[in-house]
Amino acid sequence: MIDFELSEGIQNTRNMVHMLAENMMRPSARQYDEGEHGDKPWDFINMMWEDAKRRNRARFEAQKGAKKEAKSDKPSENAVMFANVIEELSWGDCGLYLNMGGGLGVAAVEAVGTPEQKERFLKRFTEGEPKWGAMAITEANAGSDTAAITTTAVRDGDEWVLNGEKIFVTSGKAAVVDSEGFVVVWATLDRSAGRAGIKSFIVEHGTPGMTVTKLEKKLGIRASDTCTIVFEDCRIPFNNILGSPEVQKKDSTSGFKGAMATFDATRPMVAASALGIGRAAIDFVKEEFQNRGIQIRYGISPYRMTAVEREVQQMEANLQAARLLTWRACWMMDQRQRNNLEASMAKAKAGLAVTLVTQKAVELLGPLGYSRELLLEKWMRDGKINDLFEGTGQINMLIVARRVLDYTREQLK
Numbered sequence: 001m002i003d004f005e006l007s008e009g010i011q012n013t014r015n016m017v018h019m020l021a022e023n024m025m026r027p028s029a030r031q032y033d034e035g036e037h038g039d040k041p042w043d044f045i046n047m048m049w050e051d052a053k054r055r056n057r058a059r060f061e062a063q064k065g066a067k068k069e070a071k072s073d074k075p076s077e078n079a080v081m082f083a084n085v086i087e088e089l090s091w092g093d094c095g096l097y098l099n100m101g102g103g104l105g106v107a108a109v110e111a112v113g114t115p116e117q118k119e120r121f122l123k124r125f126t127e128g129e130p131k132w133g134a135m136a137i138t139e140a141n142a143g144s145d146t147a148a149i150t151t152t153a154v155r156d157g158d159e160w161v162l163n164g165e166k167i168f169v170t171s172g173k174a175a176v177v178d179s180e181g182f183v184v185v186w187a188t189l190d191r192s193a194g195r196a197g198i199k200s201f202i203v204e205h206g207t208p209g210m211t212v213t214k215l216e217k218k219l220g221i222r223a224s225d226t227c228t229i230v231f232e233d234c235r236i237p238f239n240n241i242l243g244s245p246e247v248q249k250k251d252s253t254s255g256f257k258g259a260m261a262t263f264d265a266t267r268p269m270v271a272a273s274a275l276g277i278g279r280a281a282i283d284f285v286k287e288e289f290q291n292r293g294i295q296i297r298y299g300i301s302p303y304r305m306t307a308v309e310r311e312v313q314q315m316e317a318n319l320q321a322a323r324l325l326t327w328r329a330c331w332m333m334d335q336r337q338r339n340n341l342e343a344s345m346a347k348a349k350a351g352l353a354v355t356l357v358t359q360k361a362v363e364l365l366g367p368l369g370y371s372r373e374l375l376l377e378k379w380m381r382d383g384k385i386n387d388l389f390e391g392t393g394q395i396n397m398l399i400v401a402r403r404v405l406d407y408t409r410e411q412l413k
């Protein structure tokens with residue numbers, strides 16, 4: 001059976017988050033965009049944190065319970081719910097949403113951490129003050145090509161020693177300086193082993209040798225910090241490695257694939273964020289048209305449509321196609337099915353859709369789209385990030401092509 005209806009629980013949550021987005025996020029969206037690297041929106045962060053702690057507690061307990069009772073294959077609707085919440089929050093403001101506590105590092109520990117690591121690093125996300133967990137993969141010469149990572153991790157007795165520089169770390173400052181958070185750092189144990197040598201390590205806030213050296217000035221999502229972090233003889237405990245410390249050259253990519261599995265969970269959420277920004281732009285365009293007495297008519301023959309009606313309906317169709325791919329990738333996650341292909345499909349489609357939709361919205365409204373007194377120009381700037389991080393549109397399309405054609409990485413680069 002195919003059912004495209006959201007459950008009542010998801011619809012109710014979605015409505016509630018929408019009200020919050022409208023009343024708490026929209027009014028301050030411009031202020032935090034203009035004040036890049038200025039004050040943090042603590043009122044908003046603290047308010048969201050109370051809810052996040054409760055959700056994290058429930059999620060972590062459910063995971064533990066599922067393990068104990070060996071019911072880990074039991075379906076849930078967590079991912080579909082989460083995607084809908086993110087769409088609404090991003091409709092409110094994507095920069096503020098990214099500035100809420102948590103982050104990609106938390107998702108990585110959840111996906112591949114041991115029970116002991118989850119207890120040690122994730123429990124803090126269920127109590128106390130807001131905290132962030134960042135993810136540091138990208139380097140000056142290693143973005144799409146993660147195999148080119150040069151940050152090293154060398155074992156020294158009971159410790160790892162990390163050296164290298166990571167750039168464009170989302171919420172890096174929040175994790176390292178503003179809270180008792182951590183950063184998940186990708187580093188190589190053995191460069192000659194290529195991808196098999198790359199492992200991820202958890203580095204706690206306040207660890208000597210880890211320094212935030214630069215804050216990026218960005219095109220969009222300016223309420224969210226993005227920074228450079230340098231690791232200089234940075235020592236961390238041996239058991240802060242995520243996954244096995246063995247470098248298995250024979251089965252050369254199994255460990256790396258484990259780390260990449262985090263993206264199967266996070267790419268659909270980036271796609272969901274794109275949907276929220278795109279929808280904000282379309283809602284705004286339709287409202288403005290309505291104010292001018294222009295109605296978008298649905299269900300009429302294409303021969304009778306005006307040019308504007310055609311444009312708006314194409315924008316909506318584009319976004320809805322991305323939404324269905326996103327929900328599918330999330331639903332598969334909830335069914336405990338592998339969703340690597342679907343996660344990349346959703347991310348590639350949604351990143352492109354939000355870019356096209358927001359640009360078209362600015363075009364349709366002309367000066368209103370270009371004015372900084374309104375938020376449309378901001379959504380065009382914010383939206384583009386969804387086509388960049390967590391794998392660019394091109395890289396996700398490459399993954400889709402490889403999977404559909406059954407080609408290896410070497411056969412299709």
Ligand SMILES: Cc1cc2nc3c(=O)[nH]c(=O)nc-3n(C[C@H](O)[C@H](O)[C@H](O)COP(=O)(O)OP(=O)(O)OC[C@H]3O[C@@H](n4cnc5c(N)ncnc54)[C@H](O)[C@@H]3O)c2cc1C
Nearest residue numbers: 135136137138142143144168169170389390392394395413
């Ligand atoms: C605001 C922001 C926040 C970020 N947050 C994080 C974060 O939290 N953690 C983190 O680790 N990184 C983060 N990044 C980095 C981001 O993930 C990378 O920028 C992205 O992966 C692209 O890598 P790159 O910049 O090295 O570009 P490159 O890999 O050099 O790519 C440049 C261009 O070439 C294209 N390209 C590359 N290879 C191919 C190919 N084989 N086929 C076709 N086209 C190709 C790309 O699609 C892109 O258009 C962030 C970036 C930004 C802008």
